[in-house]
Amino acid sequence: MLQLPEPFRLRPLSLSDLPELSVIEQNSFPTPTKEKVFRYELTENKLAHYQALTLKHETQAERLLGYAGFWILADELHISTIAVDPNQRGLGFGELLLLNILFMAYEHSLALVTLEVRESNQIAQALYRKYVFDFVGRRLRYYRDTGEDALLMTVNLKANPQYPHFLHGKRKQLFTRLAGAQL
Numbered sequence: 065m066l067q068l069p070e071p072f073r074l075r076p077l078s079l080s081d082l083p084e085l086s087v088i089e090q091n092s093f094p095t096p097t098k099e100k101v102f103r104y105e106l107t108e109n110k111l112a113h114y115q116a117l118t119l120k121h122e123t124q125a126e127r128l129l130g131y132a133g134f135w136i137l138a139d140e141l142h143i144s145t146i147a148v149d150p151n152q153r154g155l156g157f158g159e160l161l162l163l164n165i166l167f168m169a170y171e172h173s174l175a176l177v178t179l180e181v182r183e184s185n186q187i188a189q190a191l192y193r194k195y196v197f198d199f200v201g202r203r204l205r206y207y208r209d210t211g212e213d214a215l216l217m218t219v220n221l222k223a224n225p226q227y228p229h230f231l232h233g234k235r236k237q238l239f240t241r242l243a244g245a246q247l
């Protein structure tokens with residue numbers, strides 16, 4: 065897990081985060097994932113890893129800015145979710161959550177990072193393209209609520225020896241940005 069400069073923190077998501085998470089979830093996805101699913105993910109699913117990005121000023125309670133999760137399936141890391149509080153978007157937090165996942169993929173010596181994204185979700189696609197994910201497939205009518213296709217995006221860690229260097233450069237830029245953030 066990336067160690068962030070104070071007052072920011074990345075840590076494992078816990079059950080006590082679920083009330084705040086549910087509010088972000090409701091405001092982030094057309095069909096929000098139910099709290100009981102997150103509860104299962106956190107307590108039962110041995111393949112699942114979830115992270116919380118929080119802000120904690122000395123005198124105030126810790127606040128959840130966003131969260132992300134992934135499953136480890138053989139030599140693949142599959143990103144299950146990334147979401148940032150709608151009031152805190154555009155500040156680099158989604159990028160930070162993704163960057164942390166990519167570093168964790170190296171920590172686990174995984175070869176491939178994969179995800180599905182709605183075809184209409186241009187913002188998330190821009191984020192993944194920024195981290196050099198390629199479009200490799202399409203799952204037809206994957207999302208039952210709208211009948212929309214999912215685009216399958218991947219980044220192959222083993223095929224790109226320069227990628228860690230690229231990630232370290234991004235980390236430097238993001239940390240500089242965090243240091244200047246007024247929240």
Ligand SMILES: CC(C)(COP(=O)(O)OP(=O)(O)OC[C@H]1O[C@@H](n2cnc3c(N)ncnc32)[C@H](O)[C@@H]1OP(=O)(O)O)[C@@H](O)C(=O)NCCC(=O)NCCS
Nearest residue numbers: 092146147148153154155156157158159181187188190191
């Ligand atoms: C996708 C999401 C996590 C991005 O989080 P964020 O903190 O707002 O994003 P960041 O500030 O870190 O931006 C990182 C990159 O994302 C892309 N991006 C972010 N906001 C964007 C916007 N309004 N328009 C276009 N691209 C955008 C850009 O590539 C940006 O890089 P840049 O700053 O160099 O332009 C956030 O929009 C979100 O929670 N969306 C709802 C949930 C969701 O769709 N999750 C993804 C499911 S696959």
